[in-house]
Amino acid sequence: MSLLRYYVAEARNGLLHEFQYRVTAFIGLIGFLIEPVVYLAVWRSVAIAQGGAVGDYGLSDLTGYYIAWSLVRAMNLALNPYAWEWRIRGGRLNEFLIRPVHPFHRDFAFFAGQKPIWIVMALPLAAIMWLTFRPDLSFSPFGLLAFSIAIWFAFTMRHMVLFLLGSVNFWTTRTSALFELNVALELMLSGRLVPMSLMPEWVQRVSNFLPFRWTFQFPIEAVIGRLDNTQILFGLGVQVAWILGLTLLIRLVWGRAIKRYTAVGG
Amino acid sequence: MRVLRLGWAYFRVIAANEFQYRVNLVLQLLNSGITLATGIVAISLVFTHTPDLSGWTREELLVVMGLHIAVGGLIGALVRPGMSQFMQEVEEGTFDLALTRPADSQLLVSIRAFRVWQLIDVIVGGLVVAYGATSIEGVGTGRLLAFLAAAAMGVIVLYCLWIMLATTAFRITRADSIFDMFDGMYQAGRWPVSIYPGWLRGTLTFVIPLAFAITVPAETLAARLGPGSLVLGLLVTVAVTALSRFVWLRSIRHYSGASA
Numbered sequence: 197m198s199l200l201r202y203y204v205a206e207a208r209n210g211l212l213h214e215f216q217y218r219v220t221a222f223i224g225l226i227g228f229l230i231e232p233v234v235y236l237a238v239w240r241s242v243a244i245a246q247g248g249a250v251g252d253y254g255l256s257d258l259t260g261y262y263i264a265w266s267l268v269r270a271m272n273l274a275l276n277p278y279a280w281e282w283r284i285r286g287g288r289l290n291e292f293l294i295r296p297v298h299p300f301h302r303d304f305a306f307f308a309g310q311k312p313i314w315i316v317m318a319l320p321l322a323a324i325m326w327l328t329f330r331p332d333l334s335f336s337p338f339g340l341l342a343f344s345i346a347i348w349f350a351f352t353m354r355h356m357v358l359f360l361l362g363s364v365n366f367w368t369t370r371t372s373a374l375f376e377l378n379v380a381l382e383l384m385l386s387g388r389l390v391p392m393s394l395m396p397e398w399v400q401r402v403s404n405f406l407p408f409r410w411t412f413q414f415p416i417e418a419v420i421g422r423l424d425n426t427q428i429l430f431g432l433g434v435q436v437a438w439i440l441g442l443t444l445l446i447r448l449v450w451g452r453a454i455k456r457y458t459a460v461g462g
Numbered sequence: 463m464r465v466l467r468l469g470w471a472y473f474r475v476i477a478a479n480e481f482q483y484r485v486n487l488v489l490q491l492l493n494s495g496i497t498l499a500t501g502i503v504a505i506s507l508v509f510t511h512t513p514d515l516s517g518w519t520r521e522e523l524l525v526v527m528g529l530h531i532a533v534g535g536l537i538g539a540l541v542r543p544g545m546s547q548f549m550q551e552v553e554e555g556t557f558d559l560a561l562t563r564p565a566d567s568q569l570l571v572s573i574r575a576f577r578v579w580q581l582i583d584v585i586v587g588g589l590v591v592a593y594g595a596t597s598i599e600g601v602g603t604g605r606l607l608a609f610l611a612a613a614a615m616g617v618i619v620l621y622c623l624w625i626m627l628a629t630t631a632f633r634i635t636r637a638d639s640i641f642d643m644f645d646g647m648y649q650a651g652r653w654p655v656s657i658y659p660g661w662l663r664g665t666l667t668f669v670i671p672l673a674f675a676i677t678v679p680a681e682t683l684a685a686r687l688g689p690g691s692l693v694l695g696l697l698v699t700v701a702v703t704a705l706s707r708f709v710w711l712r713s714i715r716h717y718s719g720a721s722a
Contacts, residue, residue, distance in 0.1 A: 219634050220634065220638070220639040221639065223639045223640055223642070223643045224639030224642040224643060226643050226646065226647075227639075227642040227643035227644065227645055227646025227647060228642065228646055229646070230646045230647055230649065230650055230662075231646060231649055233650075233658070233659075233662055234649055234650045234652070234653065234658075237653070237657045237658045237659065237662070238508060238515070238653055238657060241515055241516045241657045242508055242511050242512045242515065245512045245513075245514070245515070245516075246511065246512055250511050250512075251511065324661075328659050328661070329659075370485060370486075370489060372489055372493060373489050373492035373493055373496070376492070376493045376496045376497070377492075377496055380496045380497075380499065380500045383500060384500070384503065389504060389507075390507060394507070394511065395507070
């Protein structure tokens with residue numbers, strides 16, 4: 197119960213932080229949300245050159261994909277692992293360690309609290325994309341419900357993966373190449389760069405067994421009507437399984453990592 | 463002359479400091495390798511589905527990508543660190559110290575910091591451009607020189623843009639999200655701007671002029687643009703340079719200090 201109260205308080209903190217620096221938040225968001233427009237423009241050009249479709253994606257589906265993409269991206273933004281380097285190198289982690297709550301909860305609740313404002317700011321871009329490209333899409337109530345659950349699971353998974361990556365900083369603070377590799381893998385294997393069905397067959401098979409596509413492509417495809425109800429339930433199950441697995445891994449890694457931490461000042 | 467002497471003095475000190483951390487060279491090589499591999503995979507993926515992208519061939523897109531990496535490296539090595547330091551100083555109230563120095567403030571802000579190893583991206587991007595250029599028919603010395611001139615003007619315009627963006631730190635203090643915005647917009651430069659919808663093409667031409675820094679030089683190399691566009695480019699560069707200088711001087715005049 198006290199953890200729940202802590203979550204509410206920290207989430208409010210996150211929300212108020214975004215309100216306080218709303219211009220900063222807005223400017224940052226512009227940069228984040230240009231990405232789907234870029235991919236959409238590239239793949240629409242390819243689709244138009246191919247007579248209106250690329251692979252199993254028509255123009256409407258592609259447009260819907262990247263509109264949903266922009267909402268998923270706003271939702272699954274989590275603490276950048278570089279922040280851990282900053283915290284550990286400068287001894288700034290101390291203030292988190294003296295609290296009677298695991299630092300994971302602090303970051304998770306803080307970012308979760310920011311989500312409503314991010315979604316509200318992402319909506320105009322989604323609207324602009326919709327008006328620019330006018331996709332012909334229909335939504336099912338089940339798909340919408342699944343989407344609203346799946347994006348929270350996606351955020352949780354992504355936050356956990358980045359938390360684990362950030363923990364590597366306890367062993368070495370020269371982690372930039374590892375983080376960049378993670379970004380590149382996510383780009384290729386999550387459906388972030390392109391829907392996975394346009395990737396070679398073997399890449400698609402590999403991506404099924406990694407967390408990335410369940411944090412990006414799955415919620416998107418659930419809402420734009422490319423998955424049937426069974427596939428949606430299966431996807432939600434996979435997300436839950438990943439969250440449980442990552443929870444265990446975080447407990448294991450954090451226990452060892454924190455023993456290595458020493459700091460002066462901070 | 464004094465500018466060069468001052469620049470060289472800062473360069474020597476910062477380079478000596480960075481050369482202490484030679485592992486960073488290996489890390490930068492790895493990062494550049496990952497960027498390059500991702501870009502090549504993206505282009506290959508596009509060309510498995512189509513023979514050309516809105517009239518651009520694979521080789522021409524390689525030139526665009528190489529230039530995108532190289533210009534990104536140049537900005538990341540020479541421009542961004544200085545702007546980042548400046549914005550942080552404004553936020554923390556330590557910028558006053560820089561203003562007391564006996565040199566032009568814009569010059570000081572521009573040359574005080576840079577990241578030597580990031581220049582690896584310039585080499586990697588340059589090699590990709592060279593590879594792409596050799597595969598484009600009819601590229602001679604004239605076109606190469608025109609390409610280099612267009613690219614140089616593009617970099618100058620981006621520098622001027624950064625100076626103007628950095629001055630927003632005086633108004634909104636926590637301006638670090640400008641880096642996120644620039645990074646996001648910069649990703650759009652990886653592809654020719656002609657593929658984008660009108661509003662984004664306009665933004666990338668007149669607001670964040672990546673069209674000017676990347677697409678135009680690539681088009682010059684591919685002989686899609688004539689010499690007239692270079693003259694126009696020169697006029698734009700001069701105008702933007704004058705504008706950024708005006709914005710800087712005006713902003714600095716209104717800066718009243720935050721500490722000291």
